[in-house]
Amino acid sequence: MTETTRTLNPAATLRHTRDGRFKTARLSLFTVMPAHPDGSPLTTLLFGIYRRGSEHYPRLALLNRRLDELYGTTLTIRNYLHGDSHVVVYTAEMPEQAFLPPADSHMDILGGVMELLADMILRPLRDGDGCLRRAAVEAEKTALCDSLRSLRNDTRAYAGNRLREIMCAGEPYGLSIGGTVEQVEAMTVHEVTNHHKALLNATRMEVFYTGRASAETVAAAWDKAFGGWNPILIQTPPTLPHKPPVTPRAHTEDMEVSQGKLCMGWSCGENFTTLRDRPDELAAYTVCNELFGVMQSSRLFRHVREERGLCYFCDSALDMTKGILWVSCGISPESRAEAETAIRAELTTIQEGNITPEEVELAKLSLRNAYRQMGDSQSSLEVFALNRMLGGTHDTPEAELSRIMAVTPADVARVAKTFVPDTVFFLNGTARGEGEEDYDD
Amino acid sequence: MTDPILHTCEWLEESYTEVRLPCGLRVLICPKDRHTYHAAVSVGYGSMDRFAGGRTLPMGTAHFLEHKMFERDPALYGGSDSFDDDFAAMGAESNAYTSHDRTVYYFSCTDSFAEGLKTLLSMVSSLYVTPESVARERGIIAEEIRMNADDPWERCSAAARTALFGRHPVREEICGSLSSIRRITPAVLREAFDAFYRPDNMILTVCGRVDTEEVLSVVEAAVAGFTVKEPLPVGISAPRVRVSPAAFTPRTESFRQVAKPLFSIGIKYPDPPAGTEALWKRDMTVSVLCETLFSHAGDFYSDLFERGLVSPGMSYGFLVGDSPRLPASFAYGYFDLSGECDDPDEVMAAFLAFVEKIRESGLPREDFERAKRVVYADFVATFDTTEDIASLLGSYAADGLCAYDFFDVMDNITYRDATELFHKAFRDSQYTLSVILPTEAAD
Numbered sequence A: 001m002t003e004t005t006r007t008l009n010p011a012a013t014l015r016h017t018r019d020g021r022f023k024t025a026r027l028s029l030f031t032v033m034p035a036h037p038d039g040s041p042l043t044t045l046l047f048g049i050y051r052r053g054s055e056h057y058p059r060l061a062l063l064n065r066r067l068d069e070l071y072g073t074t075l076t077i078r079n080y081l082h083g084d085s086h087v088v089v090y091t092a093e094m095p096e097q098a099f100l101p102p103a104d105s106h107m108d109i110l111g112g113v114m115e116l117l118a119d120m121i122l123r124p125l126r127d128g129d130g131c132l133r134r135a136a137v138e139a140e141k142t143a144l145c146d147s148l149r150s151l152r153n154d155t156r157a158y159a160g161n162r163l164r165e166i167m168c169a170g171e172p173y174g175l176s177i178g179g180t181v182e183q184v185e186a187m188t189v190h191e192v193t194n195h196h197k198a199l200l201n202a203t204r205m206e207v208f209y210t211g212r213a214s215a216e217t218v219a220a221a222w223d224k225a226f227g228g229w230n231p232i233l234i235q236t237p238p239t240l241p242h243k244p245p246v247t248p249r250a251h252t253e254d255m256e257v258s259q260g261k262l263c264m265g266w267s268c269g270e271n272f273t274t275l276r277d278r279p280d281e282l283a284a285y286t287v288c289n290e291l292f293g294v295m296q297s298s299r300l301f302r303h304v305r306e307e308r309g310l311c312y313f314c315d316s317a318l319d320m321t322k323g324i325l326w327v328s329c330g331i332s333p334e335s336r337a338e339a340e341t342a343i344r345a346e347l348t349t350i351q352e353g354n355i356t357p358e359e360v361e362l363a364k365l366s367l368r369n370a371y372r373q374m375g376d377s378q379s380s381l382e383v384f385a386l387n388r389m390l391g392g393t394h395d396t397p398e399a400e401l402s403r404i405m406a407v408t409p410a411d412v413a414r415v416a417k418t419f420v421p422d423t424v425f426f427l428n429g430t431a432r433g434e435g436e437e438d439y440d441d
Numbered sequence B: 001m002t003d004p005i006l007h008t009c010e011w012l013e014e015s016y017t018e019v020r021l022p023c024g025l026r027v028l029i030c031p032k033d034r035h036t037y038h039a040a041v042s043v044g045y046g047s048m049d050r051f052a053g054g055r056t057l058p059m060g061t062a063h064f065l066e067h068k069m070f071e072r073d074p075a076l077y078g079g080s081d082s083f084d085d086d087f088a089a090m091g092a093e094s095n096a097y098t099s100h101d102r103t104v105y106y107f108s109c110t111d112s113f114a115e116g117l118k119t120l121l122s123m124v125s126s127l128y129v130t131p132e133s134v135a136r137e138r139g140i141i142a143e144e145i146r147m148n149a150d151d152p153w154e155r156c157s158a159a160a161r162t163a164l165f166g167r168h169p170v171r172e173e174i175c176g177s178l179s180s181i182r183r184i185t186p187a188v189l190r191e192a193f194d195a196f197y198r199p200d201n202m203i204l205t206v207c208g209r210v211d212t213e214e215v216l217s218v219v220e221a222a223v224a225g226f227t228v229k230e231p232l233p234v235g236i237s238a239p240r241v242r243v244s245p246a247a248f249t250p251r252t253e254s255f256r257q258v259a260k261p262l263f264s265i266g267i268k269y270p271d272p273p274a275g276t277e278a279l280w281k282r283d284m285t286v287s288v289l290c291e292t293l294f295s296h297a298g299d300f301y302s303d304l305f306e307r308g309l310v311s312p313g314m315s316y317g318f319l320v321g322d323s324p325r326l327p328a329s330f331a332y333g334y335f336d337l338s339g340e341c342d343d344p345d346e347v348m349a350a351f352l353a354f355v356e357k358i359r360e361s362g363l364p365r366e367d368f369e370r371a372k373r374v375v376y377a378d379f380v381a382t383f384d385t386t387e388d389i390a391s392l393l394g395s396y397a398a399d400g401l402c403a404y405d406f407f408d409v410m411d412n413i414t415y416r417d418a419t420e421l422f423h424k425a426f427r428d429s430q431y432t433l434s435v436i437l438p439t440e441a442a443d
Helices: A039-050 A060-069 A109-122 A134-153 A155-167 A181-185 A189-201 A215-226 A279-294 A299-306 A333-351 A357-374 A378-391 A397-405 A409-416 A436-440 B061-068 B083-089 B113-125 B131-149 B152-164 B186-196 B212-225 B276-294 B299-306 B344-361 B365-384 B386-398 B403-411 B415-425
Strands: A002-009 A012-018 A024-034 A074-082 A085-095 A205-211 A249-255 A260-267 A311-319 A324-331 A420-429 B005-009 B014-020 B026-031 B037-043 B093-098 B103-109 B202-208 B251-256 B262-268 B315-321 B332-340 B431-438
Touching: A002 A215, A012 A215, A012 A378, A024 A039, A024 A109, A024 A378, A024 B365, A039 A074, A039 A085, A039 A134, A039 A181, A039 A189, A060 A109, A060 B299, A060 B365, A074 A378, A085 A109, A085 A378, A085 B365, A109 A215, A134 A155, A134 A181, A134 A189, A155 A249, A155 A260, A155 A324, A155 A420, A205 A215, A205 A378, A260 A333, A279 A299, A279 A311, A279 A324, A279 A333, A279 A357, A279 A397, A279 A409, A299 A311, A299 A324, A299 A333, A299 B131, A311 A333, A311 B131, A324 A333, A324 B131, A333 A409, A333 A420, A357 A378, A357 A397, A357 A409, A357 B083, A357 B103, B005 B403, B014 B386, B026 B212, B026 B386, B037 B113, B037 B386, B061 B093, B061 B103, B061 B131, B061 B186, B083 B093, B083 B113, B103 B113, B103 B386, B113 B202, B113 B212, B131 B186, B152 B251, B152 B262, B152 B332, B152 B431, B202 B386, B262 B344, B276 B299, B276 B315, B276 B332, B276 B365, B276 B403, B276 B415, B299 B344, B344 B415, B344 B431, B365 B386, B365 B403, B365 B415, B386 B403
Parallel strands: A012 A205, A249 A420, B026 B202, B251 B431
Antiparallel strands: A002 A012, A024 A085, A024 A205, A074 A085, A260 A324, A260 A420, A311 A324, B005 B014, B014 B026, B037 B103, B037 B202, B093 B103, B262 B332, B262 B431, B315 B332
């Protein structure tokens, strides 16, 4: 496996990994820009419009047929916040040429995929006056509004999202990157067209490729497809840590479902940016989160799920782009107080230093497993590399792992103490589930 | 031990070895140059296997047992009450799942693989439960049931399944219901364990940077203590039920807290053919036919999408229960077409019109050829991770097949095969429409 980097244009960089172990190659185009209350919803809409058709493939069906012709290449889109940055990614996964049937082994799949992506992004559907095609803009606006309204269909994701929005209100990280229904409905075709032009003029694109093709081949495919495009590089300012409120907040919202979702957030006042020169501290935070609520025998799993039988899932996540520790748990609404107390108690015991060397060892082993497995996953390596770039660090997975393996129980207790209670969001289930009465008898 | 059989697929750069041990356990070993080792034990016991030792077990027993198999007697293991402790000590990830026809236990690790393998085999060979731990687990599973009950997509597609099959056990929830799990006791779990957790009803699949001989020697030592049990009568419940070709109910609807109506069109397909090879060809023809008809590159989806009748992301799936273990009268299969829309009845009307058009003009040949490519690529991509490889090999082996034969079978699927299946499956009496409407619509 060899890794190289090369500049494709002033705003685009190729991160190439040659790896012959996989049957499929992976090409991802990450567009990174500062999250913005007006710009991010427009960008979200725009990438949906691109996916509807382009100059050479003017209907969705034609675009999808082209992907199928390219031996079932899949094209997925991800749209998310990375700290205060907004990231939109198109990922194409395509079979390696070596594994095509002999009759098709001549197909230039990579070239075809690159050409299709360039056509979508550089030459989206337009009307005669040069504006983006009105029908596509309106249809995508409807689709985006529907998806915003449908967020509540997934109660776990909805509750987690609400916690983030409430906790980080006023910060870019607290934004809805799709905006609000009212905001999307008010967007005009001229605004969207101007946003498209602005994005083509100034952007930041990180291109990741993992597969059997050489860096030269990938760069040549890029040049052929995107060759005339020369945007200027947009700068993304470093993300600042989230600041906790003076007094912790609590919000409850009712929904007609049978299971409540308890989401809790703590903040530590540090993040990738502030810890750039203290990577050992970052490693301690990672171990702390692992033993608190990630690993198989985590505190939350053992004491909240297994011993108390309160929930099916109860786990934590650490977002060091903002310095936030999240906990998410699905419970009967009447168990809310017990669950909240039990979860807080687990963090408190860690903060008080009641941690055994054995459990720190287990957390480190669990992380070691995860870091080593990263080498087998094209997507994990890609995300690791992007996070590293956006966080401004240069560590390899191996270097990060060696820091993790040096963490002590005292380190874990020290960083745990920096977490202060911030916000609790409870989605209160107001419906009785099927067969509930039988169970309560 | 039977003589090892080496299965190879040279052009795909893949191979694995298969043996059957004297205790009946089948072992598949696939060496692979990866950091990650993966091992899985598949037990031929799923939610539909409700009959054991002369009586019917409560719904959800297989899934409940899956949860309890991780538990062990702390007196025998230095105070540790869970096999998870052993996996955790190696930094391994372990988990399990239950489907309609099997329960699968697995772990992944990058170190101490042999130790993990011993733990996995030890875990599936013994049962330790107490009334207290069963009561506690009931609370956990109740929350899992509530979580599933709150998932509107899951409810919509479960309602379609229920509407297609009148009394078939595939309509039952894998986790059971809040009331059925109250009837699951340590004794029930013991009965299920004794009846189904037999080495000759299990397949072990291993994939990673392993040496076949070394794995076999670890496995043979680990299973030396396996008890070869006397067979008990087992099967699925209500053995007199036959699967009728017609859908049980043509339309169902319910109200939930959703933003927009959800729909699931269920299409039942009748008469799975006899014989493993024929079944396999049928399953793959189903795959190709679904992709031909409902792919996002096809006319049906793009027409609905461009007319704004469905939200992006309409998806299709199919479930075929026709493994050799299943009595012929219980074989079943159906397609499921699900999405979000303003008017489910309008989508259903569009579906019926589309089917009628295909019936008159035939399947689009180009779409059929493209669908074969997509199914082919999807299959090849499975060989990228040790977990997917182990799962694929184990699943095919459970049906008495070698996964590498996929390519020959695929080559032999003709346009005529897909057309014949289309005419058999796409009949008005075999459809159902399941709809979830927003609660506001009930007012």
